[in-house]
Amino acid sequence: MNPFAVLAAFAADWNRLAPVLDPAARRSLRGRLTELRSLIANGAAVSDRESAAGRAVDGVLGSLPADEAARLRHEGGTARFAGASAATLEPGFQGYSAIDLCLLVLDDNPMVGPDLGPIRDRLLAEPSTPWHLAADPRLIVLSDRNGRKSLPLFQFEAGAMPRQPRQTWRPWRPWRIVLEVNTLLGADRDPWGAADWWLSRTTWWEGTPAALLGGGRDTELRGAAEALVAPDGE
Incomplete structure (x- = not known):
């Protein structure tokens, strides 16, 4: 055995x-x-x-x-x-x-096995920074196979986060629309689903929703998220 x-x-x-x-x-x-x-x-x-x-x-x-x-x-x-x-x-x-x-x-992480494991690995391969206790609770937090938590970088206006423990957190601000959409998508309950929405190509646009951040497309992003979570028929 x-x-x-x-x-x-x-x-x-x-x-x-x-x-x-x-x-x-x-x-x-x-x-x-x-x-x-x-x-x-x-x-x-x-x-x-x-x-x-x-x-x-x-x-x-x-x-x-x-x-x-x-x-x-x-x-x-x-x-x-x-x-x-x-x-x-x-x-x-x-x-x-x-x-x-x-x-x-x-970790209560459902992204396992032959179907969901590759999606987990793809999302974890995106640029990220270690999770910090001061992070806004509306941000997407992912954990790797060793349980280490990280924040996908697309969520921040600066496009990068401090990587040294002594560097300050405060100058790095999340996109407001990211926080709004994460709330709509229930990122606190399903961070992997929210991350996959942001980082996957969709039928709505040529690229990924994350690629539209900072381009004056906030209304479209919000509308797409609302349409996704709306009950059938509404």
């Missing part, structure tokens, strides 16, 4: 299995996955990562009904894995990985 594959299989079936976990099991799993992700991020020895993954698996299997635990144990021992990574020792299961389970459990 490969512990990384068991965790990946759990991630693939998270929506169905998560309700089975009681609060104590969730707390235990969070602690074990925090340890695992830290070891992977810091390039810990193979044996240490495998041991941490094994402890996480023990917690998962001990918290599930016997039939579900047996199924995950079987999938972790016999399935053909896709997307194995020598760098992180994360054999995948149906396009999911152990890191995907970390994202789901530790």
Whole structure:
């Protein structure tokens, strides 16, 4: 049984299995996955990562009904894995990985698996700056595979943010229209959906909505966002 594959299989079936976990099991799993992700991020020895993954698996299997635990144990021992990574020792299961389970459990990040994972990676590849406690709560905040939070730079008038901790935050102002549209799109609840709207080409314009910022197109941006969230028929 490969512990990384068991965790990946759990991630693939998270929506169905998560309700089975009681609060104590969730707390235990969070602690074990925090340890695992830290070891992977810091390039810990193979044996240490495998041991941490094994402890996480023990917690998962001990918290599930016997039939579900047996199924995950079987999938972790016999399935053909896709997307194995020598760098992180994360054999995948149906396009999911152990890191995907970390994202789901530790960050409440739904952007996992073969469909949403590539969108996550594309959005995270856009210019950004580390998240700061003083950031306006209406701004889009994204988190990477290690849980580090960042702010996409398109949201700011200056086009860049201070990258050194001692540099001041205050001169860097968000676009007012960005804050308005983010509120309409519910960026606090779905930052990935809001970021994808801003950074993807649409049928409304030649380029992305973000490319229109500062071009006197605020009314169009607001109208497009309102049309997107309006109930059908309004």
